[in-house]
Amino acid sequence: MHTPPFRLADTTRLKLSGDDIADTGLRVADPCCTPAKVAVQNTRRRARLAELDGNLHCSIIGTCLSTHELRKLVPKFTGLDRRDASDLEIHHCAVELAIDGGAGAKALHKLLDEHYAAAIRRFDKADDDVALLALWDEALRNGDIPPAYWALMTHPYATLHVRQKAFGELHMLSHLVGAANRADIRRLVALEAENAELKEKVERQQSRLQEISMQRDATIAALNAQIAQLTELATRRTPAGDAGLEAELQHLREKLTDADQRVALHTSRREAAEQRVQQEQGAAAALRKSRDQALAQLKVMQSECDALEQATVDAAEDLNGADTRRASLASVRGKRIVYVGGRPGSNAALKRLVGAAGGDLVVHDGGVEDRKGLLAAALPGANIVVFPVDCIDHDSMNTLKRVCERHQIDYHPLRTASVASFVELMARLHPEHLAQLGNPPASAFCLRHG
The missing domain is CATH 3.40.50 (Rossmann fold)
Structure with missing residues (x-):
């Protein structure tokens, strides 16, 4: 810088603030000749969603955001219908918004930051890629995958190697989850078939019980009608016939009680018969299996006896001098x-x-x-x-x-x-x-x- 054409003021005699005087106590230049202070900022910052590799958007959207959340946010930036669009269409449009980097990508980034603020603060403590991978491995062991995945992918120290490792491990976890889901589906199909069979059996039993109950109710109604008729007739007759009516009424009541007892007896017998049928079916299956094994063993023993008999006959013919070229041995x-x-x-x-x-x-x-x-x-x-x-x-x-x-x-x-x-x-x-x-x-x- 060229020397100014005027003499600088002696700043040592002025009363200056502590910001204008260096810690060494030396004289400082006049403020008009001092260059403006440039604040040195840390250039490392968290990555934006749109800045990430396009191959990572699908895994981030599918892992860290639910379909319900995407169904509320994506239609605001696309022409999809919130109710008629399929889950795949919603997911596909969310990935396209993240790749485009517009307002939709900003909204997705903001939503992810709000959901996983705690995980972001926890991962901010990592000061290198080694500490970052250690936090990621701990999240894998705990099963807390979505928050850790978003915090790692946008972390300032997330290198290409770190992101590829996290992506690969998440990819393999998706395979394991898919295999487990297939096994659960097979078990669910078997349970549904068993459930349908049990429901059908229960419906048959309920139908039978309902039929028995209807018969009992009809019998009770008929007996009550007879009782009412007899009671009415009793009121019209003379006192001389009261004793006979009372006896007939008592007989009807006993008949009704006997009918109730027969219904209960038949119900218990039916249940016991069903249990015996199940036991007999199991015993029959065991007997069939035992019979098959016995038949197989009998067949083997029969073939052994036939072979031994043929060998005995051949040995006898050999003793008699017959030709033994066709003998069993x-x-x-x-x-x-x-x-x-x-x-x-x-x-x-x-x-x-x-x-x-x-x-x-x-x-x-x-x-x-x-x-x-x-x-x-x-x-x-x-x-x-x-x-x-x-x-x-x-x-x-x-x-x-x-x-x-x-x-x-x-x-x-x-x-x-x-x-x-x-x-x-x-x-x-x-x-x-x-x-x-x-x-x-x-x-x-x-x-x-x-």
């Missing part, structure tokens, strides 16, 4: 079968049958006397593995399945440890199926790891 000829579990008596019989048919049966008791470590070593090279489910421990069965799947060995569970179950399985397995087993592939078996 001929399919195991030249095959190596591993039998795990069972009982000693039946296992010995099975070993003799398979040996007589030209096969090789390797028996392992599943760990009772034989070491379980030998179980995995006996499986490689086997054509088929068989084990009875009623005579084997779970550990051996799980180990057996795992090793068979690893070495691609066909395995079959038996219903029982009987000879009949084994013979039925061998007869049921088609010979071509066993032939396909052939020679098993080269095994990568390890004595240590199985």
Whole structure:
């Protein structure tokens, strides 16, 4: 600044206010030569609704404002009818107003600020994005989502990363709410069907009770009419007939009481009959289920008996020198079968049958006397593995399945440890199926790891 063409006044001799003198006590320039003071303001402020990214408006409007509130505000700035417009149209127009940034956006912003003033004051305490995210996480745990979402989106320290994180978490919450609503809808449909059935049953019972009540009322009315007639006749007769009228009147009263008792008895019997019907229906369903299970088990046992009988006939023919190529156990000829579990008596019989048919049966008791470590070593090279489910421990069965799947060995569970179950399985397995087993592939078996 150029030096003025006049001498400045000595301000040290003037009585000045404290605002014109610096704290250091130095002389200050004349006010006419001092530049105007510029107030330094904080440029960080809360974002306006219209300044936010357009992709955030839908989530903010849908989460932070109810449809009732939007239905009162949006028609003031659009041509929508408040009563006829759908919720989707109201929401769509509110998002468009927020994007346009006009008076509608200002009204929406003002409404949101008024609703969530407390949350805005709470979030104003955050002085960086880390503290802001901490407040947001606390709101998520408490379930107070709408106030926290609006306060976070417009906060001065809400960076792009912070808004994207909040938007993503709100988006995933909407998926969880939708899945829960679908489950609630399914339960509601089932409950409505059950409710309709119960209502129909109650209506039938009410109709029956109403019918019984109408019959009782009709009977009472008829008896009252008879009583009235008899009373009128009694007043006209001589005193000599009063005794007979009184007796007839007492008889009618007793008849009326008896009718009431019969109605009550029939009502209690009907209720007891309905209860017995429900109990009988449950018992019938249980009996049907038990019968189906018994029939299935009978069918299996019949097939086992047939197979055992056929094997016995084939063994008899074999002893007589007949051709046994079509025998039930001929399919195991030249095959190596591993039998795990069972009982000693039946296992010995099975070993003799398979040996007589030209096969090789390797028996392992599943760990009772034989070491379980030998179980995995006996499986490689086997054509088929068989084990009875009623005579084997779970550990051996799980180990057996795992090793068979690893070495691609066909395995079959038996219903029982009987000879009949084994013979039925061998007869049921088609010979071509066993032939396909052939020679098993080269095994990568390890004595240590199985």
